[in-house]
Amino acid sequence: MDIWNIMEYAAWALAAVFGLIIVTDWLRTDNSYSEEVLMSSREGELEAMTEEHKI
């Protein structure tokens, strides 16, 4: 087993770690906040408050 074989295993392991971090946080977030809060984003909210879009 040379350095490249070790790097192959390391890459698999790192990819799994990143995947695990994402999935864990995803589940924790979905369980911690209501859908109403998570999906409350509306386009143009900032513009609605700061710009009139008129000349």
Next chain:
Amino acid sequence: MSDFDITSKEIDGMAPHGTKVGLLRVLGPAHVWALGVGIVLVGEYMGWNFAVGKGGAFAALIACWFAGLLYTCVAMIDSEVTSTVAAAGGQYTQAKHIVGPLMAFNVGLYLVFAYTMLEAANAITVGFLIDTVAVMSGHEGLDQRPFIVLAIMFLAWLNYRGVLATLTFSLVITAIAFSAIIILFLATSPVFGGDVLRHEALMTDLPYGWLGVLAAMHFGLWYYLGIEGTTQAAEEVRSPARALPFGTLAGIMTLLIAATLTWYVCVGLMPWEYLGQAGVPLFDAARMSGSTGLMVLLGIGTLFATLASANGCINDASRAWFAMGRDHYLPSWFGAVHPVYRTPYRSIIFLVPIALIFALGAPLDQVITFSILSGLLEYTFMPINVILFRRKWPLHAIKRGYEHPFHPIPAIVLLSLCGVAYFAVFLGYGTQLVAMIAFYITVSLWFHFWRYRFVRRAAQFTMPWPRPQGY
């Protein structure tokens, strides 16, 4: 339900339509530049050179400049419309406001497919590059899959954690990759004492005549494909009216310089027959310059350009998917924003397995062709979009961050060049072109007869715009 009051510090929590968690406005013009150039620059490192194979060195230069004209029109039109429609989703959101729901649905899909396929192609390229390094160090038979998966998972994690870190990472690696091209040009240029370029000996006439020039147009798109992705940052820039036009137009200028320098150096070092089928032409050019330092620099530049492209693609595809979910064009579940990282986290997660399937299971040329064709359909929509935009909301009716000059000439030029590019693509990939159009017609029927009933027609328009003229 968390006790953490996420509405206590941010302006979004007080918004009139009830946004409690929205995307974070933290980006500046440099991030917009990095997003646009980062997605594209990989096309300078590989891919553009197939234009040389189609029609010779001069054909590739003609394609480079005509495609440059096409994308300059794209950049100008995008800068005007997006500095006004400053919302995630980019061209999808523009289509929704300006043309109509069916066009918006199609444009949204063009965006998601173009970027997800490009992300998969970039991940395949990362695997290929690492394999190349392994072979150069004497190791044969490297398994590329773990590196492909790692590239996608790492960049997905970065995108998940926040847009500022994601695009700052893109900014750094894109700047290095662009600098590498400049350094290669300076090191080989006779102006600075280099004597390796052999243009007089290597340049030939058009080997396949003007038909070759036309065929080269297909791969000429690679020099700039993706610059329109800057629009996806619209909801996350601090000042859309300033940052989007500035970043986008600076981006297309950067790419015009990088494309021309790349062509100049490569055709001066390699005969067109070889260059036309090279896998990594800029890296090969560095090897042929005889400098180990340049070889290492361009090798790093190739890897960084590939990673920056994949990174930008994840960012853009997820914003388009998120915006479609938020408007109920797709299941609204995708319209969620992470309350801490302020990213469209469900859209990012959903697109990961799709990118992995294409990266691990589809051939590179098919993946890239699907990406290019989706992009081309998107460019065809833009001239129609801007003409309708100017007609419905004339210059005096609505404030713009940027007004593109000579309207409607850029729109007409763009539409004409898209027609040429379709013909060029048809010459090489006619079956894929027809298959893809059939696919989009099928999903359009699905949207029209089924999905549209779930769209909340009034709720999707929350921008404080005046009524369009004539309505």
